Amino acid sequence: MPTMEEVHKICEEYMAKGSPDQCVTDVCRKTDPYHLCCVEYRYCAFYAQPWFYISAIGFGVLVLCSSCACIAFIIMKKSK
Numbered sequence: 561m562p563t564m565e566e567v568h569k570i571c572e573e574y575m576a577k578g579s580p581d582q583c584v585t586d587v588c589r590k591t592d593p594y595h596l597c598c599v600e601y602r603y604c605a606f607y608a609q610p611w612f613y614i615s616a617i618g619f620g621v622l623v624l625c626s627s628c629a630c631i632a633f634i635i636m637k638k639s640k
Contacts, residue, residue, distance in 0.1 A: 562596075567596065567597075567601055570593060570596065570597065571593075571596070571597035571601060571603040574593040574594075574597050574603070575597070575603055575604075
């Protein structure tokens with residue numbers, strides 16, 4: 561069994577190649593890097609990808625700004 565440092569190195573190299581995106585056949589999905597990284601350690605999961613965090617943060621900022629704008633609108637309307 562590889563150490564976590566080895567797994568991290570193997571999976572970072574595997575992910576950098578874009579291999580999970582191109583792995584659509586059953587033969588490809590049975591390879592060692594795919595099984596190790598995507599099945600056992602979940603490197604290929606959507607929540608492990610940078611775009612997921614960027615989208616989640618963007619959505620959070622949008623909700624925060626919308627809430628602040630609504631509160632400001634309500635306060636301004638009540639003060640009139």
